[in-house]
Amino acid sequence: MDGMHDLGGKQGFGPIDVNETEVPFHADWEGRMWAIAQCGRGRDGWTIDWWRHCRELIDPVDYLARPYFDSWMQAYTATYIDSGAFSLEEIINAKSDQPPIEPPAAIDTRQVLKDVQSQATRFDRPLAQTPQFQIGDRIITNQLTTSHHTRLPAYARGKPGIIYAYHGAHIFADACAQGSERPDHIYSVVFEARDLWPEAQQKNDRVFLDLWESYLESA
Amino acid sequence: MPSFDPDTVSEIHQHLHSHLPSESALRVKALETVLVEKGLVNSQTIDAWVEAYSEEVGPKRGALIVAKAWSDPAFKASLLGDAVSTIDQLGYLGKATAHLKVVENTPEVHNLVVCTLCSCYPFSILGMAPNWYKTAAYRSRAVRDPRGVLQEFGVEVEDDIEIRVWDSTAELRYMVLPERPANTDGLSEEALAALVTRNSMIGTDRNLQANV
Numbered sequence: 182m183d184g185m186h187d188l189g190g191k192q193g194f195g196p197i198d199v200n201e202t203e204v205p206f207h208a209d210w211e212g213r214m215w216a217i218a219q220c221g222r223g224r225d226g227w228t229i230d231w232w233r234h235c236r237e238l239i240d241p242v243d244y245l246a247r248p249y250f251d252s253w254m255q256a257y258t259a260t261y262i263d264s265g266a267f268s269l270e271e272i273i274n275a276k277s278d279q280p281p282i283e284p285p286a287a288i289d290t291r292q293v294l295k296d297v298q299s300q301a302t303r304f305d306r307p308l309a310q311t312p313q314f315q316i317g318d319r320i321i322t323n324q325l326t327t328s329h330h331t332r333l334p335a336y337a338r339g340k341p342g343i344i345y346a347y348h349g350a351h352i353f354a355d356a357c358a359q360g361s362e363r364p365d366h367i368y369s370v371v372f373e374a375r376d377l378w379p380e381a382q383q384k385n386d387r388v389f390l391d392l393w394e395s396y397l398e399s400a
Numbered sequence: 401m402p403s404f405d406p407d408t409v410s411e412i413h414q415h416l417h418s419h420l421p422s423e424s425a426l427r428v429k430a431l432e433t434v435l436v437e438k439g440l441v442n443s444q445t446i447d448a449w450v451e452a453y454s455e456e457v458g459p460k461r462g463a464l465i466v467a468k469a470w471s472d473p474a475f476k477a478s479l480l481g482d483a484v485s486t487i488d489q490l491g492y493l494g495k496a497t498a499h500l501k502v503v504e505n506t507p508e509v510h511n512l513v514v515c516t517l518c519s520c521y522p523f524s525i526l527g528m529a530p531n532w533y534k535t536a537a538y539r540s541r542a543v544r545d546p547r548g549v550l551q552e553f554g555v556e557v558e559d560d561i562e563i564r565v566w567d568s569t570a571e572l573r574y575m576v577l578p579e580r581p582a583n584t585d586g587l588s589e590e591a592l593a594a595l596v597t598r599n600s601m602i603g604t605d606r607n608l609q610a611n612v
Contacts, residue, residue: 182406189516189567190544194537199553203598205454205528210425215528216449217432219495223440226401233518238409240417249519249534251424254431258420259412264402267434269412273419275430282439293445293452297524300495304571329406332569334516336543348499351571360404367570378544386563388543391570 182234182328183335185241190336190378214250218257220296222285223266229302230358234330235260306364308350312394314368318344319400322370322392330358333396336377337388341400342370345389353393366394458527461492462575463596465525467589469502470580479577480504487525494524499572503564505579505606510557512550512603513566513574514542520568522575526601533602543567553604575601581608 206212236256237244244252258272271277288296314320324339332354350364357363372388374381403409420427435441465487469476479486483500487493500522503511515521516539521529532538541549546563550556557563566574578600584592587610599605 186517188536188539189514191536191540192544194535194540197532197535197537197541197549197552199532199604201531203530205458206450207531208425210428212450212454213432213446214428215453216446217428217435217441219449220445221435221441223435223438231402231404234406235409236518238406239413243413243417245536248424249531251427254424254427255413255416255420258416258427258431259409260402261435262412263405263409266440267438269415269419271434272416272430275426275433277434277437279437281437284436284439284442285445287442287444288448290448290451290456293448294456297452297457297494298491301493301498301524302571303498305499332517334567334569336516337567348572351499354570358404360402367572369572381544386546386565388565388567390567391572393570 182237182330184237185244186237187335189334211248211250214253214257218253219300220288221257223261224264226360227260227264228357228360230330230332230354231360232256232260233354234358235263237330304351305349306352306362308364308366310366312347312366312368313399314344314347314366314394314397316344316347320344320370320397321400323396323398326396327355329355331355333392334390337372337390337392340372340376342372342376342390345369345371348391351393353395355393355395368392368394368397370397453528457494457524459598459601460593461490461527462522462525462598462601463593464589465490465492465502465575466577466596466601467592469577470584470592471589476577483575492525496520496573497522497524500525500575501572502575502577503566504577505603507561507579509562509564510550510603510606511564511566511574511576512542512546513568513576514539515568516540516543517567517569520573522573525575526598530598530602550604550606553599555604555606557606576603577601578606578608581610583610 374386
């Protein structure tokens with residue numbers, strides 16, 4: 182999707198606030214939104230990439246202007262409504278239109294720390310087909326992608342790169358966002374900054390992206 | 401079940417844009433209330449999650465990993481070769497680190513981590529990401545103007561040092577292993593960990609200092 186979220190290399194955003202106070206949460210509601218995301222139920226069939234896509238679909242003005250965890254609220258709310266967990270009217274009224282249902286039993290911080298460990302979700306899957314590329318191979322990335330979710334950013338489309346590392350086969354994000362689990366070989370690909378940016382012709386800097394084989398052609 | 405249909409979700413977003421209150425705190429409160437009433441979340445459990453990420457899961461974990469790598473060459477080799485099982489031995493494997501890679505700074509190379517497409521971050525070892533990491537300014541510029549970004553953070557990188565920017569486009573996550581500061585011989589792991597800044601593990605800090 183050619184959305185506002187695809188920010189790599191876009192210009193005009195100005196300086197970075199480097200003097201931010203180093204605290205985990207800057208307001209109570211940020212912490213509560215993060216926590217809801219970690220422990221809320223009612224997400225049968227959701228995938229991480231479908232959720233990312235729902236966040237990308239936020240109105241571009243809201244995406245840029247509203248606070249970060251506010252966009253999580255809107256992405257979770259939209260994804261829940263889409264799944265039928267509650268309705269638009271219920272969230273607008275901030276009230277369920279049904280009698281309350283007993284929530285899951287409370288857990289304490291010690292149990293939370295175990296749950297954090299159990300969130301080490303693996304995305305690698307077996308794949309019989311042998312990888313097409315080897316370390317050092319020259320590739321070119323696809324120019325045309327998809328109007329749905331993809332993890333090939335605009336700034337790295339149609340660009341030459343070199344296979345830097347191979348990581349086995351992982352669930353392919355583009356398919357995962359549409360509810361299907363299809364493994365594809367994944368590589369770290371290195372791009373020369375001078376191949377990406379007009380002003381970087383004299384630089385030796387490099388940009389590394391983790392890209393699925395479906396994004397790549399032999400060069 | 402989800403529709404997996406972008407048009408459906410775009411339409412929901414338009415309604416939310418028009419009808420939700422403007423204030424973020426009220427929005428999140430509404431979501432929590434509805435989820436509690438639907439039996440999908442427990443508010444005390446939310447309290448416990450906030451506490452865990454405020455007190456336990458944070459960059460001090462990453463700092464200890466760095467200090468161990470500075471102190472023990474075998475640990476460092478293991479960390480660079482297989483970060484996942486190495487942090488698992490410390491009990492730090494978890495949220496977003498099942499495919500962790502550690503990249504090493506050297507006198508010739510500086511590493512910088514970003515997620516241009518969203519805000520991917522190795523939560524179980526660094527805790528909550530700083531706000532700046534999630535802003536359009538950082539996400540847009542880190543891949544294009546890394547030296548300018550570093551300058552804003554007060555880090556000068558000489559022209560002959562190669563900058564490697566890692567854009568977290570898949571489920572691999574990256575942590576930078578900064579260089580050990582000079583004049584730290586004989587310091588304990590705990591004392592070394594206290595010298596490690598969060599930003600140095602993202603790559604927006606480079607020249608760590610010994611306490612004087």
